[in-house]
Amino acid sequence: MSITPTEWAALLPLIFPTLGACLIPLMALDRDQATAKWIRGAMYLVALAAVAAGFWFLTDLWKSGAQPAFHQLHMDRLAQFSGIFVLVAAAMAILQSWDHFHQEGWVKGETLSLLLFSVTGMMLFTATTNFLVLFLGLELFSLPLYAMVATVRHRAEGAEGGMKYFLTGAVASSCFLMGGVMLYGLGGSLDLTLAAQAIRAQGLGADPMVMAGAALLLLGFLFKVSAVPFHQWTPDAYEASPHPIAGFMSVATKGVAFLALLRIFPVSLLGMGAAGARMQAALAFLAVLTLVVGNLTALVQTNVKRMLAYSSISHAGYLMLGFVAGTPAAFTGVLFYLVIYLAMNMGAFGLLTAYGLVGEHTTFEDLRGLGWKRPAMGFAAAVFMLSLAGIPPMGGFYGKYMIFKELVGTGHVGLAILGVLASLVSAYYYLRFLVALFLQAPSTEAERLASDRPAVHAPLAGATVLxxxxxxxxxxxxxxxxxxxxxxxxxxxGLGLLR
Structure with a gap:
């Protein structure tokens, strides 16, 4: 079968990370201690080159306006946006991991390979409405993530967090698979858009089997975005992961799940009549639950990574409100918010590596006084925390504003007010982070331990933070x-929603 240049254009953004992921394990076979340092550097260069090649090709497609396709794979505007989003997150994670793993004494090329495979799966997941391709993409990016949580094997909590994530993820994937199979059986097509049209044409929108299939399919997406009550894996997995991996999971996994849902939700789930209306109502209820549980639980955390984990749960609630509004402007707000969220969370987790808080349970006590020791990192921390809290004029404020404005415009005033109140609550634990950095002096014991440690040098992590x-x-x-x-x-x- 010959592949046309247009079809190659749809495939190449996925091929580059795949080639890098296959090459790195071959390089890692060299166990000669004399060349280990050079091999490590070469593996990181290959990983960055694979990400850079995919990024360059996608930006070239974006500038040219081309939206190529290859069978069920559509590299349209939304897929290009998703690919650029994931590749930027991956590049930041790779750069941060160089400093992080050298501080922790655990530099393994296999981690980079798993990361690149996950990147490929994420881009595949957001570029199709075909259920089989969706499921393949879901598994391709999920399985490496399970392994990356436990990548540092001498951490006891690593194995525990990875196992919890794997077991709950397996259940969610099974539900996703069952829901898709049910919709295929009723709609007669593996393309979820065509299946939704067939279900509506047959008047099956209120059929219990359709309701169950749509609910199971939605459950798979909600698990990936850490929506309540499918969030239990999140704090344990984030705490067990190395900081760059936790940051990548918090933004890339959540981002691609929302972007894939954006492709499916308006034209498929909402296109099934009564089932779609009930899905939207259920999403509104779960968004409220996610905001309340995420913010209230984050208030009582003493561990910084667990606070950021519950914070990420609450941000899933804000993004879900954009789907409740359901307007093109609300979806634009969701995408804008994701871009800012990527920078906020990758920066927040990168701060821990830049400060040298690696391989330990980082509490707010460990942050005391660090803001003045490295003013550039302290300034970046202030930017991230104020933006996460939704305080103007930071980007996080405008992301929430765009979503809340559409909620009011569509008659969901109560949800908009709840979102504002949730932002006010979140300001407490974000400002607590800054209080520890700037307004609290470190204890005598902490200063003694810090004086005994070698100076921390994390230039790449610091650069990504800035x-x-x-x-x-x-x-x-x-x-x-x-x-x-x-x-x-x-x-x-990409979606044609404004035409």
Whole structure:
């Protein structure tokens, strides 16, 4: 079978990370201690080159306006946006992991290979409405994540967190598979859009089997975004993971799940009549539950990574509210919020590596006084925490504003008010982070231990933190450029919702 240049254009963004993922384990076979340092550097260069090649090709497609396809794979605007989103997160994770793993004394090329395989699966997951391809993408990016949680094998909590994530993820994948099979049986097509049209044409929108299939399918997405009550794996998995992996999971997994749901939800789940209306009502209820549980649980955390984990759960609630509003402008707000969320969370987890808080349970006590010791990192921390809390003029404020505005416009005023109140609650634990950095002096014991440790050098992690802070600031001051130039075009040209 010959493949046309147009079809190659749809495949190449996935091929580059796959080639890198296959090459790195071969390089890791060299166990010669004399060349180990050079091999490690070469593996990281290969990983970055694979990510950079995919990024370059996707940005070239974006600038040219081309939206190529290969059978069930559609590299349209939304898929291009998703690919760029994932590749930027992966590049930040790779750069941070160089410093992190050297501090922890655990540099393994297999971790980079797993990361690149996960990147490939994520791009595949967001570029199709075919259920089989969706499921393949889901498993391709999920299985490496389970392994990466436990990648540092001398951590006792690593194996526990990885196993919890694997077992709960297996149940969620099974539910996703069962829901898709049920909709295929009733709609007669593996393409979820065509299946939804057939179900509606047959008047089966209120059929209990359709309801059950749509609910099971939605459950698979909600597990990946850490929505309540499918969130239990999140704090344990994040705490067990190395900081760069936790940051990558918090943004990339959540992002691609929402982006794939954006492709499926308006035209498939909502296109099934009564079942779609009930799905939207259920999503509204779960969004409220996610906001309440995520924020209230984050309030009582003493471990910084667990606080960030419950914080990520609450942000899933804000993003779900965009789907409740269901307007093109709300979906644009969701995409804009994801871009800012990527920078905020990758930066927040990167701070822990930049400060040298690696291989230990980081509490707020460990942060005391660090803001003044490294002012650039302290400034970035202030940007991230204020933006996560939704305080203007940071990018996080405008992301929430765009979603809340559409909620009010569609008559969901109560949900908008609840979202604002949830943001006010979250300000407490985000400001607590800054209070520890700038307003609390370290204990005598902490200073003694710090003086006994060698100086921490994390230039790559520090650079990614500063880049992430710049993105957050740009989202606050030039939000129209990011929202209209990227998010709006991905929704309008990728999904055709504004036509």
């Amino acid at each position: 880049v992430a802070a710049a993105i957050v600031l740009a989202g606050g001051f030039v939000q129209a450029f990011l929202a209209d130039g990227f998010a709006h075009r991905a929704v309008s040209e």
